[in-house]
Amino acid sequence: MTRHLDHYDVYYADKLWNLLPAIYRSLDSDEFSGNGPLRELVNRIGAQAAILRRSIDRAWEDQSIETCDDWVIPYIGDLLATNLVSNLDSRAQRLDVAKTIYYRRRKGTLALLEELAFDVTGWDAKVVEFFRRMGRTRHGLDPQIGWVEKAGDGTDKLQQAEGLAGRLTRSQIGGTASLRNNYGSSKTGSAFDEFFHTPDFRPGRGKTGWHDIPHVGVFLWRLKSFDLPPTTPVAVTNPPTCAGWFTFDPTGRSISLFADASRKSEQYGNRWISPAEEQLPGPISQALYDANTKASPDAKAIELYPNSLTVLSTPVPQSDTDIVPANQVRVQSERGWFAYNSSPPQEVWVRYHYGFSSDIGAGPYDRRLRRKALPTPAPHMTFSGGGAALMPGSVPASAVPQTGTLTLVDSLTYTGADSIAATGVLTIRAGNRQRPLIRLPAGSGGTITEWTISGAPGSSLVLDGLFISGGDIVIRGSFTTITITCCTLDPGSASDMLDSSPPSGNFAISADGRELIPTRFWIEGSVETLTVERSIMGPIRTRGGGKIQTLDITDSILQALPESVSSPPQSPLSPPAEPNNVAIALDSGEVCLSRCTVLGGISVHRLRVSESILQGVAKVDDTQHGCVRFTAWTIGSILPEKYESVVISAQAILFTSTDFGNPGYCQLLATADTAILRGTNSAIQNTISEGSQDGSEMGAFARERNAIKERGLLIKFQEFMPIGLVPVIVHVT
Structure with a gap:
């Protein structure tokens, strides 16, 4: 029986039990510590009474939009005749209903449009009336215009309030642009543009069709x-x-x-x-x-x-x-x-x-939200200070338990980690809202440093909130489960000079002269279930007889960079070499991808994919099992049955950046749908930007529901924007 904090079930069971005559209570059971059949019956009646009491309490709470359940929000919205948007976001819906009267009192104002954009989408916004940035001929009712005698005097304040002069550049309406202010001049073509422009009568879309009388620019900061x-x-x-x-x-x-x-x-x-x-x-x-x-x-x-x-x-x-x-x-x-x-x-x-773009990977956000609790077995240890605290020979590292919970409570850099042998449940995690970096030392003689984690039969490993860079992670021994959640295993950075002759190197170089190599996750032992949640990963591969029965990845990014410029020649009788840019390479087991972005190839035995982007050739041995649904996959792939999916060309340009560390890493471009290869049949084609099961974008950021938020914002603008004005959505980030 599930225990609730209100303890209503115990209260009503005891109350009913005490109402029974003492003779029946004494004859119920001979054991002092056990319950007889009568007591068990009373306990079940008390549990049902507790459910009824909670339902009555919730009925009172459901009368207020601040405290009601999510399913009640549309019903309260109907009482206010609210045009409730279906954005699958209870936060935005609750705000929409709670502030309906507030919105209607301020309908049509610039302040309301900015607040509405923030409430519906959660993005910061700035709304600009583009007709105020249009050069025009002055008339007699316009305020006086001319160069001010002193910055901040009455004429200066009036011109800025009326939009007749820029705050930084002091450029005047109808006049030439003043380029004396470096910062003000650099804002041309942005939400903070202070110059005046000729009309643009094209439909407002992206960077075009801005300066027209009915157009209102809605600049959104999505990152x-x-x-x-x-x-x-x-x-x-x-x-x-x-x-x-x-x-x-x-x-x-x-x-x-x-x-x-x-x-x-x-x-x-x-x-x-x-x-x-x-x-x-x-x-x-x-x-x-x-x-x-x-x-x-x-x-x-x-x-x-x-x-x-x-x-x-x-x-x-x-x-x-x-x-x-x-x-x-x-x-x-x-x-x-x-x-x-x-x-x-x-x-x-x-x-x-x-x-x-999102709360995935290692980061200083609250990792406790929107996920189930992770195991934190005893004993508990905390490390801090960075440096060599996790290295062999240091006092804290020598005390690392084989089972228990190890927490890094700061966000400093740890210069390596000692090998770990787990015998039970071992959790290695970062403190909440912290992002510690374990930067493995550089290898010598062209070798790559490996952090080895071994497991005894029946053991489990949890990595939570860690940022690991500079080397590989090697799993040996036997694990029942391995869970990687909210972690970043550095996928590396490719060199910008790969196209040079001769090539300058495969990977970019860090500020201290080290190659930014990917952190590969090697399985040399046996793992029954490997779970990856809300993480950014380098390649996941097996070697030396390593096996994974089930690999389950959700809301994550996986990237594999080419590890060599050219492959050595092979004999025609040799088996084909595995490409070196494969993100997932498993010769057995089942792989399940849900809301993932995979930059690189896939070579697995059995595959199930949902709402993902596979920007690389995927080859599956068993195509009779599994399914590919609401997914973008690369032409030339060998996949199981497909449903509501789209095919893209090899090396299709889909993202703002594929360089880890860039703010727009794996963020979909507005032109991503142009990479879809249209089929010869007349079937309805899906899209990448709105092709997930709930109408959001495919890939790792489907959980953000960006497309749904933007559609909801346009619907609300139709209700609260002045008649005759047209919103122009501009994505700043």
């Missing part, structure tokens, strides 16, 4: 900005001429730093203010960073340094004195580098924001 706790930067030694610089990224990659999504809920409604660029979760351009650091405190909405990025003097900052002042460091925000104006200290720590 999330993740606030990373103190991490360990990497000193730049490659190239040597950049000595003294550091990368914010702990793997040594050059990444674009993101601004914090600092727009608060109280800045909507009666206190609405159109957001500044530094308040929105987008990449920080160098012009924006320079303008923000030089501006006076009253002239900027928020300080990018230290709110979005910070250089620290301690990994555990306690006060403002632990933050290195902005005038003591130089920052290249587009590259993700920084340097001290003087000699750097021996140890440096940083905090920064990075951008990504």
Whole structure:
């Protein structure tokens, strides 16, 4: 029997039992610690009474939109005649119903359109009336225009309030563009454009058809900005001429730093203010960073340094004195580098924001949400401080248990890990909202460092929230289950010079001169069930007789990079060599992929795929079992029965970027559907951008339901946008 926290079942069972005559209670059972048949009957009646009581309590709660069950939301919406969108998102539906009267009172205002976009989609938005950015002839009712005598005087404020002059460039309506302000000039063609344009009568779509009288631009920031706790930067030694610089990224990659999504809920409604660029979760351009650091405190909405990025003097900052002042460091925000104006200290720590599409992979988000609880057996151990704490010979590493829970409670870099032998249930995890990096040391003589985890028969392994880079993971022995959840096994970065002659290398080089090789997951032992959830992975392969009975992957990205430029010649009698860019290579067992993006080939025995993107040739031995449904697959693949799926060309361009570390990694392009190869039959073709079972996009980000959110937003705009105006959706990120 399931126990509830209200204990109603116990309360009503005891109450009924005490109402019975004492003679019947005494004759029910001879055992003091056991229940007789009468007591068991009373307990079951009490359980049913508890269910009835809970139902009555929920009936009271269901009368309010704040506390009602999800299934009640449409019924309350009908009472208000709300045009409730079917976006499969109870949060957005609940807000829609709760704020219906609020919306109607502010219908047609710019402030409401921005708030509506945030409530329906959860994305930050800025709405621009494009007719205000059109050059036009002035008439007699227009306010006075001309160069102001002093910035901030009455004429200056009036011109900015009426949209007759830009805040930064002071460009005036109908006049020529002023290019004196570097940051203001760089915003041309964005939501913060201060120049005036000639009309564009094309239909508004993407980057075209903006400047027309009925068009209203809805700029959406779809990427999330993740606030990373103190991490360990990497000193730049490659190239040597950049000595003294550091990368914010702990793997040594050059990444674009993101601004914090600092727009608060109280800045909507009666206190609405159109957001500044530094308040929105987008990449920080160098012009924006320079303008923000030089501006006076009253002239900027928020300080990018230290709110979005910070250089620290301690990994555990306690006060403002632990933050290195902005005038003591130089920052290249587009590259993700920084340097001290003087000699750097021996140890440096940083905090920064990075951008990504979803809460998958290792990251500083709440991993407890939207998943079942993971096993955390005793004994419990916590590691902190980074460095060699997990390396052989260190005191903490020598105490790592063979069964239990090991937690890394910070986001610093650990320079390697000792081999582990599990005899029971072993959980290795990051602290909640932390992203520790285990950066395996570089191998010698062309070898790759391996982190070996062995298991005794009946043992289980859980990896949760870890970021592992620099080498391979090797599984030996026997495991009943292996669970990898919310982890990033670095898929590596390909060299940009592979097309050069001669080739310069297979992989990109980090700031400290190491190759950014993929972290491969090798199975050399026996695994009954390998489960991967919400993770970013390199290749998963077997060798040395390794076996996996069931491989189950959901909401994840798998990528395999070519490991060699050319393959050695083979004899015509030799079996065909396996391609070196295979993301999953198993000679037995069953593979189940659900809402996954696979960059690379697949070579498995049996396969079931749902709502995924296979950007590589997939070859399945047993095509009589399994199914491929709501999936994009590459031409030339050998797959089982297909349902509502589409075929794409080899090396089809589908994503903003396939380079791990880029904010748009595996994010679908708006033109992704053009890669579909139309069949010769007249059957209805599915799409990639809206081809999942629930109408969202295929691939690892199907869980975000971006297509459904955007459709819901357009439906709500039809209800609350002024008559005659047409929304133009622009994806900023």
